Amino acid sequence: MSFLMAVSVSACGADSPQAEQSAPKPAQTSPAEAAAPTPDYPTKQIEYIVPYSAGGGVDLVARATADYLSKEWGQPIVVVNKAGGGGAVGAEYALKQAKPDGYTALAVNVSNTTMLTAGMLNSPVKNEDQIYTTRIGKGTLAFAVKADAPWKDFAEFSQWVKVNPEQLTWTSVGPAGFSAFGVAEWLDAIGADFSKTRMIVTKGASDSVPKVAGGHAILAVHTVGEIMPMLQAGKVKILAVSGKERSPFLPDVPTAEESGMKGLTVFWxxxxSFAKGTPDYVVTKWQDAIAKMEKDPAFAKKLTDIQVESAYANREDFNQDVIRETEYYTELATKKNMRK
Known part of the structure; x- marks a missing residue:
């Protein structure tokens, strides 16, 4: 305590008349306010908006979550697919058009949050529009080409792209999509010209990977789980996965780092999330229920079956991660002239 502050406190001590007159009186809480119960929730059907087509990773995780919570709460949670705009159409509906009463949840994803904000100068959906409630799962980024593509490994493919960037076609839900940032980060690492490559817009992984299998695009960058069905059918092959560690679902596939490309950190x-203004008791109930759900063996098996790794984060940690990601992806998008 400073000298001046000490004098001031001494001069207006607890025994002085001035202290009695100026001291604030403690706020009085009525017994009714103190005992106010948390409203019942949910008491009716909840719409769980997936802003992508059915069959992709976001959709599959949302359906597994909806199934668990419907049984947990005794109320139906209905998954509604609203694809379009790289995830923006469904996100706008959930966050700006529906009432913020807890009965419209958004299956939020890296593509329609941090990447959308980074990839668009005036994003229709911003971080401040929503309450990031919990992260549920994550997926390793994988680079897939047609099964009979001529490249024997990722290093050879990367060298070909570096020399022939204008011949590379790759799929994405839009310029701010997960695939776009995965491709941009990879091309930056190998020194290839991103601007000379060509993006083919799709509705999601369930549309994207078949295009590569059919020869309509050269590269699809999605999660291991999203590519797995076409991989198992022998229609595509995965040349590498991102990150420093191999995917637990594809232990025989090398990482990009093993192929000489360091610094690939993009992950799905x-x-x-809920619209701003949604009551705290709703957010808390979802956060606590999902924390419990992640420990449920049956739910864990569902994630494993779709090749998604558990990645629970509570509201506070989720928000901090979103802030860091937004900064990184904005720098990458600016560097590659991706911001539109």
Whole structure:
């Protein structure tokens, strides 16, 4: 305590008349306010908006979550697919058009949050429009080409792209999509000209990977789980996965780092968010229920079956991660002239 402050406190001590007159009186809380119960929730059907087509990773995780919570709460949680705009159409509906009463949840994803904000100068959906409630799962980024593509490994493919960037076609839900940032980061690492490559817009992984399998695009960059069905059918092959560690679902596939490309950090995640203004008791109930859900063996098996790794984060940690990601992806998008 400073000298001046000490004098001031001494001069207006607890025994002085001045202290009695100026001291604030403690706020009085009525017994009714103190005992106010948390409203019942949910008491009716909840719409769980997936802003992508059915069959992709976000959709599959949302359906597994909806199934668990419907049984947990005794109320139906209905998954509604609203694809379009790189995830923006469904996100706008959930965050700006529906009432913020807890009965419209958004299956939030890296593509329609941090990447959308970074990829668009005036994003229709911003971080401040929503309450990031919980992250549920994450997925390793994988680079897939047609099964009979001529490249024997990722290093050879990367060298070909570096020399022939104008011949590379790759799929994405839009310029701010997960695939776009995965491709941009990879091309930056190998020194290839991103601006000379060509993006083919799709509705999501369930549309994107078949295009590569059919020879309509050269590269699809999605999660291991999203590519797995076409991989198992022998229609595509995965040349590498991102990150420093191999995917637990594809232990025989090398990482990009093993192929000489360091610094590939883009990864996929999905979770739940609500519109700003949604009551705290709703957010807390979802956060606590999902924390319990992640420990449920049956739910864990569902994630494993779709090749998604558990990645629970509570509201506070989720928000901090979103802030860091937004900064990184904005720098990458600016560097590659991706911001539109």
């Amino acid at each position: 995640w999905t979770g739940v």
